């Protein structure tokens with residue numbers, strides 16, 4: 001377990017904390033000593049998680065927030081003087097249609113959530129991260145931010161956007177006391193990611209993981225994020241690509257049956 005972070009850096013904001021990787025990251029960061037602020041649209045989920053984290057002896061508060069609502073994000077930012085960590089995790093995929101027939105509305109939503117949502121939180125909280133004297137921005141992109149696959153066009157384009165945001169921001173703020181860390185997971189079996197992608201179709205969602213011995217879990221990714229965040233302040237983990245052993249690339253996956 002890493003040493004508790006210094007007092008000035010102790011607030012960690014996690015977006016998309018109502019499920020999957022975001023919820024697991026909130027739990028891990030709370031265990032590492034951060035006071036976690038849980039955000040997502042589903043109030044009941046983040047309130048229940050805040051209670052769970054509190055019952056485990058840590059500190060968590062819930063703040064319902066749609067990352068695409070810039071006015072709401074700006075209002076949220078006024079609650080803080082300084083924060084230590086921002087984990088931009090809210091996002092996801094919609095559909096798996098080829099470019100020729102993909103739904104522009106789904107493409108728009110994916111861009112707005114995965115890219116502009118990250119931009120909104122990052123712009124609103126960057127001054128507070130600066131003010132901490134030791135801030136960290138995490139961007140949860142994806143291996144879809146680094147290579148494409150058939151049927152992935154809209155999601156791949158959005159996650160490439162998130163990757164470029166991370167790379168550009170790191171160049172632009174060098175010299176300021178804020179790190180920019182990109183975590184790019186491959187196949188992670190979470191409760192909702194594939195279901196959301198396929199509009200609630202459980203059969204299609206199950207096929208994503210069919211025969212894969214051990215896809216990553218939300219906690220595997222949360223562990224990776226927490227490890228990167230708890231390195232000494234001068235150590236910037238620029239980018240980590242994390243896949244299950246059974247996945248050699250976005251399109252090369254070992255399935256047992």
Ligand SMILES: NC(=O)c1ccc[n+]([C@@H]2O[C@H](COP(=O)([O-])OP(=O)(O)OC[C@H]3O[C@@H](n4cnc5c(N)ncnc54)[C@H](OP(=O)(O)O)[C@@H]3O)[C@@H](O)[C@H]2O)c1
Pocket residue numbers: 015016017018019020021022039040041042043045065066067068089090091092093113114117140141142143184185186187188189190191192193194196218
């Ligand atoms: N699972 C994978 O295989 C995988 C692989 C690589 C990268 N990722 C990325 O990892 C992140 C988390 O994925 P996951 O697997 O944990 O999926 P998930 O369980 O579906 O979580 C997505 C989270 O994003 C939140 N969210 C979505 N739209 C939002 C909005 N407009 N405003 C605020 N919050 C919003 C959701 O909360 P509400 O609905 O309550 O708002 C939810 O908490 C995503 O960025 C995803 O693209 C996932």
